[in-house]
Amino acid sequence: MLNIALPKGRLGDQVYELLSTIGYDCKSIYEPNRKLIFENPENNVRYLLVKPSDVAIYVEHHAADVGIVGKDILLESRPDVYELLDLGLGKCRMCVAARNGYIEDKDRPLRVATKFVNIAKQYYAGQNRDIDIIKLNGSIELAPILGLSDVIVDIVESGNTIRENDLQILEEFLPISARFIANKTSFKFQNEIISRMTAKLAAAVKGDRSL
Numbered sequence: 001m002l003n004i005a006l007p008k009g010r011l012g013d014q015v016y017e018l019l020s021t022i023g024y025d026c027k028s029i030y031e032p033n034r035k036l037i038f039e040n041p042e043n044n045v046r047y048l049l050v051k052p053s054d055v056a057i058y059v060e061h062h063a064a065d066v067g068i069v070g071k072d073i074l075l076e077s078r079p080d081v082y083e084l085l086d087l088g089l090g091k092c093r094m095c096v097a098a099r100n101g102y103i104e105d106k107d108r109p110l111r112v113a114t115k116f117v118n119i120a121k122q123y124y125a126g127q128n129r130d131i132d133i134i135k136l137n138g139s140i141e142l143a144p145i146l147g148l149s150d151v152i153v154d155i156v157e158s159g160n161t162i163r164e165n166d167l168q169i170l171e172e173f174l175p176i177s178a179r180f181i182a183n184k185t186s187f188k189f190q191n192e193i194i195s196r197m198t199a200k201l202a203a204a205v206k207g208d209r210s211l
């Protein structure tokens with residue numbers, strides 16, 4: 001069986017819809033239960049529901065053969081996996097944001113709150129800007145409001161969280177979308193089933209359902 005790590009949450013819902021269109025659906029996945037493993041025996045695949053930020057860990061360590069994960073996570077954690085396909089789902093942008101009316105003091109290091117420490121460091125290194133990183137795990141938008149940071153580096157999708165918390169986007173520097181990834185050993189030894197799935201996904205992404 002091919003083990004597929006699926007992200008839970010809003011990206012997962014979009015991904016599952018795409019998988020359904022290529023015949024890899026699993027009816028019981030939306031039943032009210034707390035199960036984390038679902039099977040589609042016709043296609044010989046098994047879904048593992050994991051936190052979005054853990055998908056690449058499962059795949060890299062061979063607990064899953066393939067998975068779907070945001071490019072933001074791949075850039076942040078740089079797992080040793082193959083990136084097979086851009087699924088064009090979960091589109092968002094990596095942004096710098098601050099309070100409305102914020103004016104930067106260039107004479108001191110910029111205090112940056114983020115979940116994406118490596119992405120933020122790389123971005124500001126490219127700008128030759130000294131920063132102090134404040135690593136948070138969620139609700140990043142609170143940091144500049146409470147004076148914990150000057151700016152945040154975070155993903156923006158609809159822009160609602162930014163707007164509703166009186167923040168403004170200062171820079172958009174990285175487009176993000178979901179990627180289909182594979183464990184390197186699985187790609188070698190289960191190449192046929194992974195390649196077939198990749199081809200079907202690629203066709204579905206292009207809008208061609210004939211495969």
Ligand code: PRP
Nearest residue numbers: 138139140154155156157158159160161
């Ligand atoms: C992400 C991100 C922003 C929000 C952006 O948070 O960190 O807070 O989504 O989406 P929007 O532009 O559509 O409002 P997430 O929902 O993953 O929750 P978190 O605060 O726990 O990280």
